Amino acid sequence: MKELLNNEYQLTGEIGRGRFGVVYRCYSTVSGDSFACKSIDKRLLSDHTDRECLQKEPKILHILGGNPNIVQIHRLYEDDNYLHMIIDLCDSPDLFDRISNRSGVFSETEAASIFSPLMLAISYCHRLGIAHRDIKPDNVLFDSRGELKLADFGSAEWFAMSDAGMMTGIVGTPYYVAPEVLSGREYNEKVDVWSAGVILYIMLAGVPPFYGDSPAETFEAVLRGNLRFPTRIFKSVSPEVKDLLRKMLCKDVSRRLSAEQVLRHPWVVSGGETRSMADLT
Incomplete structure (x- = not known):
């Protein structure tokens, strides 16, 4: 061979x-x-x-x-x-490198240009009954033309073939893993939405929303799921994207947006071109 x-x-x-x-x-x-x-x-x-x-x-x-x-x-x-x-050959810097090499954070339009195709990939997976289960910047690649490519499906699972569409097993990466995975409960494909929300938060803030000095402390912070928007970091971040993050990084899975719903959120539809919240009602 x-x-x-x-x-x-x-x-x-x-x-x-x-x-x-x-x-x-x-x-x-x-x-x-x-x-x-x-x-x-x-x-x-x-x-x-x-x-x-x-x-x-x-x-x-x-x-x-x-x-x-x-x-x-x-x-x-x-x-x-x-x-x-x-x-596929993806020889441009991956998202982890792009985040690490920046002196500042991404603008909202820059973040949206990466986040939108990532959510399109996740939504496509979910429509075919597949959850990635390890969404993180290291697995968000780019080819020579700058096209985003979601990679590394070694932890993926066919949730459509499981009982009631639920999965088990602790997989994923500190910072990005959803709280229901760490709790040991059954979970659904919305774990990918949580992980994508963490990526969006990091692109805008330069720091993860839940972290600690060790993996154990990070897991505890994820399990608490206490989402905050420190004024010093988020003073120039729009209400629209904070609204999206609250709905993605929501501990109550029944209230967390699906991938399709994320794609229909006004901030995503506008490509990160922000408007006032009054315009959204």
């Missing part, structure tokens, strides 16, 4: 590394088009959950194929020791 991979694609250099594998830049020996090759060493998968995630991600990417804001899988190669996925 490795020989077939090498015949069809030429690997040219490492561009990323994770717990179980390496991402390489590559190009097709037939078309010359550039791609990324995500190579996973199956010998490093220590438990059933890891192996299940390995098998699940390619299947989910195939289901989600065709969406311009989701990383596409083009070819799959597998042998006893490795799984190689040929996927």
Whole structure:
């Protein structure tokens, strides 16, 4: 299988590394088009959950194929020791790097230009019965044209196939994980809306809404879910986007917006061009 991979694609250099594998830049020996090759060493998968995630991600990417804001899988190669996925090349800085490298925060129009395609990707996943479950800036990639691509579906789940559309299991990342996940209760796809709300807050404020000095303290802050807008940070942030954040970072899941509802919120529809709240009524 490795020989077939090498015949069809030429690997040219490492561009990323994770717990179980390496991402390489590559190009097709037939078309010359550039791609990324995500190579996973199956010998490093220590438990059933890891192996299940390995098998699940390619299947989910195939289901989600065709969406311009989701990383596409083009070819799959597998042998006893490795799984190689040929996927879209996203060689521009990811959202984590873009946030880290800024001297200041994003303007509302800049934030909206990233947030809107992210929510389009999340909404598309939810319509097909898939929850990502690990929405964070590191998984928000950009290709050479600057197009946003949601990536890394290793923690994703088919909630449409589960009982009453509910899921279990503690997955996600400190700062971004929803409180109902940490509580150990069943939860639905709105965990992705919470995580996207955290990303929006960070883009506007430069700091996360819930944090502590350790992962344990951060989890406690998430569980409390006490959302605040410090005047020093939010004095120039519009009432419209704060209204959206309150409705996304809402502990009561029944009152939290769905992804589709987020896309219909006036702040998103306007592209971050703010108006007075009186104009919204």
